[in-house]
Amino acid sequence: MPQTQAYEAPRTLADAVRLLSTDGHARPLAGGTDLLVQSRATQKLPSTFVDLKRIPELVGIEVGPDGLRLGAATSAAVICEHAEARRLWPGLVEAIGLLGSTQIQGRASVGGNLCNGSPAADTTCSLIVNRARGVIAGAKGERTVEVERFTTGPGRTVLEPGDLLVALVVPRPAARTADAYLRLIPRSEMDIAAAGAAASVTLDERGVCTAARVAIGAVAPTALLVPAAADALIGSRLDDAALRRAADAASAAARPIDDKRGTAVYRKTVVGVLTRRAAGIAAERARARP
Amino acid sequence: MTVHVRTTINAEPQEFLCEPGETLLEALRSRLGLTGTKEGCATGDCGACSVLLDGRLVPACLVLAAEVSGREVLTVEGVATGDTLHPVQQKFLEHAALQCGVCTPGFVVAAKALLDHNDDPTEEQVRYWLAGNLCRCTGYDKIVRAVLDAAADMRGVTV
Numbered sequence: 001m002p003q004t005q006a007y008e009a010p011r012t013l014a015d016a017v018r019l020l021s022t023d024g025h026a027r028p029l030a031g032g033t034d035l036l037v038q039s040r041a042t043q044k045l046p047s048t049f050v051d052l053k054r055i056p057e058l059v060g061i062e063v064g065p066d067g068l069r070l071g072a073a074t075s076a077a078v079i080c081e082h083a084e085a086r087r088l089w090p091g092l093v094e095a096i097g098l099l100g101s102t103q104i105q106g107r108a109s110v111g112g113n114l115c116n117g118s119p120a121a122d123t124t125c126s127l128i129v130n131r132a133r134g135v136i137a138g139a140k141g142e143r144t145v146e147v148e149r150f151t152t153g154p155g156r157t158v159l160e161p162g163d164l165l166v167a168l169v170v171p172r173p174a175a176r177t178a179d180a181y182l183r184l185i186p187r188s189e190m191d192i193a194a195a196g197a198a199a200s201v202t203l204d205e206r207g208v209c210t211a212a213r214v215a216i217g218a219v220a221p222t223a224l225l226v227p228a229a230a231d232a233l234i235g236s237r238l239d240d241a242a243l244r245r246a247a248d249a250a251s252a253a254a255r256p257i258d259d260k261r262g263t264a265v266y267r268k269t270v271v272g273v274l275t276r277r278a279a280g281i282a283a284e285r286a287r288a289r290p
Numbered sequence: 291m292t293v294h295v296r297t298t299i300n301a302e303p304q305e306f307l308c309e310p311g312e313t314l315l316e317a318l319r320s321r322l323g324l325t326g327t328k329e330g331c332a333t334g335d336c337g338a339c340s341v342l343l344d345g346r347l348v349p350a351c352l353v354l355a356a357e358v359s360g361r362e363v364l365t366v367e368g369v370a371t372g373d374t375l376h377p378v379q380q381k382f383l384e385h386a387a388l389q390c391g392v393c394t395p396g397f398v399v400a401a402k403a404l405l406d407h408n409d410d411p412t413e414e415q416v417r418y419w420l421a422g423n424l425c426r427c428t429g430y431d432k433i434v435r436a437v438l439d440a441a442a443d444m445r446g447v448t449v
């Protein structure tokens with residue numbers, strides 16, 4: 001690789017923020033599975049790699065009474081081994097498990113997936129339906145942003161120079177609530193989504209849906225929360241007719257482009273199918289919950 | 291800025307100097323003479339550069355050399371115990387699970403990582419775990435048989 005002037009592995013958040021805010025060409029490094037690939041492809045190396053993985057707040061996963069706190073640089077492999085997280089957020093953890101191969105899983109982080117800002121990032125839809133918020137640290141202090149507002153365009157986020165995503169926090173699901181995520185990739189393994197859909201549904205004791213969230217990916221410049229699809233589910237028993245109405249709402253909300261992974265028309269249709277199936281899986285999971 | 295790295299590679303303490311943007315793969319091959327780890331793609335797609343970092347399977351082409359300071363790296367050179375091959379290596383030979391061999395070190399390290407925590411994987415689990423290791427020669431079947439046989443060997447079962 002060509003030359004970078006420095007590698008830093010700060011031990012505190014304050015040191016990392018200082019390094020990033022004093023040098024506009026320094027870049028945070030989590031797993032490097034986007035950053036190192038892009039640096040090599042574009043021959044544009046940051047002046048400094050600021051490795052985030054030695055900052056305690058950035059690594060680790062905790063599930064407590066309030067929900068999940070996920071250090072932004074925690075590797076996918078570590079998250080997928082967490083049995084309680086898998087039980088409470090099966091769709092989110094499955095989405096995290098889809099990132100690349102076993103090798104990529106050993107490096108890739110959810111923070112990196114989100115900060116990279118790809119419209120096809122596999123974890124974003126699941127974070128959105130689970131009402132995840134990003135905790136951001138910067139020169140001006142700490143703030144939190146809902147994940148549906150985090151990405152502002154392809155490769156663009158609300159992060160300002162010097163900002164770091166510290167963690168993702170996800171509230172504990174209510175009773176009889178569950179999620180699911182599905183994506184379609186042109187090859188059967190190791191590819192980027194042509195479309196993706198996540199759903200989270202809450203049922204009452206009689207099996208009627210009282211709350212829902214649906215988000216779709218890879219079919220617009222950013223992942224989209226689709227309130228119309230959720231509205232189609234709320235008040236129903238999540239029967240086939242309701243699932244089909246949600247699918248139509250998702251297809252209507254999609255604004256895909258034509259590219260090598262699929263035509264716009266195809267993606268609009270497929271994102272509806274994925275929405276219907278993901279909502280169906282979430283419903284089955286919610287029914288199985290006390 | 292040159293980075294001074296103190297680390298443990300294949301259970302031996304190692305020290306080296308590297309450039310800040312240099313990958314672990316480049317350092318292993320060019321600075322430490324550990325050329326068993328191969329470069330296929332340098333973009334995380336092929337698995338030829340697989341190593342264990344603190345016991346975790348990673349692509350050495352997407353790890354900076356400077357990151358391994360204070361950590362433990364295992365490369366294919368450290369998989370055998372002295373002259374005794376690891377069961378995965380032995381079974382690769384017996385099943386002729388290689389042709390040109392460029393993918394083999396990556397497969398051996400990845401398969402060892404699987405068997406370290408699951409010595410009774412199903413064929414599907416083996417195929418899924420190794421999906422990020424590409425082979426242009428064998429068609430994968432012999433590799434999968436070798437790994438399943440190595441697992442049986444490690445459990446003390448003959449198949």
Ligand SMILES: Cc1cc2nc3c(=O)[nH]c(=O)nc-3n(C[C@H](O)[C@H](O)[C@H](O)COP(=O)(O)OP(=O)(O)OC[C@H]3O[C@@H](n4cnc5c(N)ncnc54)[C@H](O)[C@@H]3O)c2cc1C
Binds near residue numbers: 052109
């Ligand atoms: C072979 C291969 C397969 C892949 N498959 C998939 C896939 O199936 N689905 C998918 O969605 N992606 C996939 N990816 C892309 C990539 O692995 C993911 O986006 C991954 O989650 C990125 O995380 P990372 O920790 O490696 O990020 P990095 O590469 O370290 O960082 C990504 C970007 O975010 C910035 N950044 C990282 N962490 C922070 C932080 N905490 N605060 C502020 N900025 C930060 C970095 O500066 C960089 O710009 C694949 C990549 C490869 C190489």
Ligand code: FES
Binds near residue numbers: 331336340
């Ligand atoms: S050389 Fe690292 S994955 Fe191909």
Ligand code: FES
Binds near residue numbers: 391393426427
């Ligand atoms: S044996 Fe040639 S690539 Fe696998």
